Amino acid sequence: MREFAKSLREHGWEVDYRKMADAPSWLDALNDHLQYGPDELLVMEPNNWSQHEKLNSMAASGIPVRVTPTCQFVTPREEFFRFGKGKKRLLMEAHYRQARQKLGILMRDDGEPEGGAWNYDAENRKTVRDWKKDGAPQPPAAITSRRGQSLILAEVISEVNRWFPDDVGRAEDCWLPTTRDGALEALRQFVEKRLPLFGDYQDLMLQDSQTMFHSLIAAPLNLGLLLPMECVAAAERAYKSGHAPLAAVEGFVRQIIGWREFVNxxxxxxxPDYLQSNGLGATRKLPAFFYSGETDMNCLSCVIREVKDTAYNHHIQRLMILGNFLLLAGISPQEAHDWFLEMYIDAHEWVMAANVLGMALHADGGFMATKPYAGSAAYISKMGNYCSGCNFDPNKKSGPGACPFNLLYWDFYDRHADRFASNPRTSMMVSAWRKRPEAERETIRREAAKFLAGLT
Ligand SMILES: Cc1cc2nc3c(=O)[nH]c(=O)nc-3n(C[C@H](O)[C@H](O)[C@H](O)COP(=O)(O)OP(=O)(O)OC[C@H]3O[C@@H](n4cnc5c(N)ncnc54)[C@H](O)[C@@H]3O)c2cc1C
Ligand code: SF4
Structure with a gap:
């Protein structure tokens, strides 16, 4: 915001910018600003519900407010309402195809998708074994401290330390671009150095390579330093020039105009009801190790320590390690949502809500995901390299040393068997569970209950 105010001033605008010491919240700043008696407040559509409500109440109290469409998304809200209104569940794929057609992205002249398919997901799921066979490619470092890069950043680091001394993370380690030029450079580096392999290793989780080939552009995008269509256009150019393969570019485009627009x-x-969703009736408290990373489960420990240090994990770490554990352990969706909001540099309520409550925790009753993203240690050991450094055994289903993900996975399907037996995408899990000998099921129930009782 300070860099933005500076650049506006450099372009000749008069800027009334309040620092936190003067106005602790945006609303305080706005109320202070009203002393100038503006003819009208011209505001871009806010991204979060509470700001939207506040603006409505200001308008109702006689303050002239004019709202303009947002430039941070390409699908107008009204258009999405028409797409989703009255439906029992929504499919991202349907939204994505519509968006590609409407925007003409990766489309051929005959109206068919480039390459003849809409989706290259199957090519974008290389495992640890595939990665090793490919010679274990490593991306260039993407997270490096920007300390010392600008006076504004130095000033903000010292204020953050003064105002929030006990909060998670170290402001000195800030690696984010904070200016428009910096954000464009981050996008350029991604397209040049990481996009070509983005697709191949999109789902891979490595404990010694936190970011893999991901873009790290969520924060600048969510802050408005980058615009969605310029990111998509940069990727499409890389495909057309032969720099990046179609599967990688389609995978990236799908994230931006598919998932990002869809969750919004x-x-x-x-x-406003969505934030209270709790379709699976999960009430357990968030374990304290989510703040310390101190747990014997190596995958969770690594990923939590990484987010503490950098405020970043990539999507599969968020979904299939953190979200998966919270889902299987029956942690309260609202506690989980608050934790995600606290820990991530790209966190905003509009994006967390559907990702955490809908996608990761299935708390919206399957409105936006046809089945829960539940996985046992088999998934984590295939797509990640955490298990070799773990005290638990990913191949053990029960007994001493059995991986807790295995116990919790089957216990989850036991607890929710009736609900998931009638879903064609999960009924196989339930019947596999029900076919097991009763003594085996009882052992898993007992060991899972003991593990859960030990979570504090
Ligand atoms: C539990 C959970 C919490 C999440 N919380 C956030 C959050 O607070 N803020 C946030 O921006 N994203 C969130 N995501 C989505 C996604 O994980 C992040 O956008 C992504 O990991 C950011 O890293 P990246 O920029 O390297 O993304 P890449 O993997 O390089 O993807 C490119 C871009 O696509 C967009 N994107 C991809 N997937 C999603 C998605 N599911 N929802 C929205 N945008 C998406 C992002 O803008 C991202 O920068 C969350 C996902 C889960 C499962
Ligand atoms: S064995 Fe289980 S807890 Fe340990 S790293 Fe693997 S999946 Fe995680």
Whole structure:
């Protein structure tokens, strides 16, 4: 914000910018600003519900407010409402195809998708074994401290330390671009150095390579330093020039105009009740190790320590390690949502709500995901390299040393068997569980209950 105010001033604008010491919240700043008696407040559509409500109440109290469409998304809210209104569940794929057609991205002249397919997911799921066979490619370092890069950053680091001395993380380690030029450079580096292998290793989780080939552009995008279509256009150019393969570029485009727009649409469609969703009745408290990383489960420990240090994990770490554990352990979705909001540099309510409550925790009753993203140690050991450094055994289903993900996975399907037996995408899990000998099921129930009782 300070860099933005500076650049506006450099372009000749008069800027009334309040620092935190003067106005602790945006609303305080706005109220202070009203002393100038503006003819009208011209505001871009806010991204979060509470700001939207506040602006409505200001308008109702006679303050002239004019809202303009947002430039941070390409699907207008009204259009998404038409797409989703009245439906029992929504499919991201349907939204994505519509968006590609409407925007003409990776489309051929005959109206068919480039390459003849909409989706290259199957090519974008290389495992640890595949990665090793490929010669274990490593991306260039993407997270490096920007300390010392600008006076504004130095000033903000010292204020953050003064105002929030006990919060998670170290402001000195800030690696984010904070200016428009910095954000464009981060995008350029991604397209040049990581996009070509983005697709191949999109789902891979490595404890010695935190970011893999991901873009790290969520924070600048969510802050408005980058615009979605310029990211998509940069990737499409890389495909057309032969720099990056179609599967990688399609995978990236799918994230931006597919998932990002979709979760935003779901948020506006479902708010304000969505935040209270708890379709699976999960009430357990968030374990304290989510703040310390001190747990014998190596995958969780590594990923939590990484987010503490950098405020970043990539998508599969968020979904299939953190979200998966919270889902299987029956942690309260609201506690989980608050934790994610606290820990990530790209966190905003509009994007967390559907990702945490809908996608990761299935708390919206399957509105936006046809089945829960539940996985046992088999998934984590295939797609990650955490298990070799762990005290638990990913191949053991029960007994001493059995991986807790295995116990919790089957216990989850036991607890929710009736609900998931009638879902064609999960009924096989339930019947596999039900076919097991009763003594084996009882052992898993007992060991899972003991593990859960030990979570504090
Ligand atoms: C439990 C959970 C919590 C999440 N919380 C956030 C959050 O607070 N803020 C956030 O921006 N994303 C969130 N995501 C989505 C996604 O994990 C992050 O956008 C991504 O990991 C950011 O890293 P990246 O920029 O390297 O992304 P890449 O993997 O390089 O993807 C490119 C871009 O696509 C967009 N994108 C991809 N997937 C999603 C998605 N599911 N929802 C929205 N945008 C997506 C992002 O803008 C991202 O920068 C969350 C996902 C889960 C499962
Ligand atoms: S054995 Fe289980 S807890 Fe340990 S790293 Fe593997 S999946 Fe995680």
């Amino acid at each position: 649409g779901v948020y506006w469609l479902k708010m």
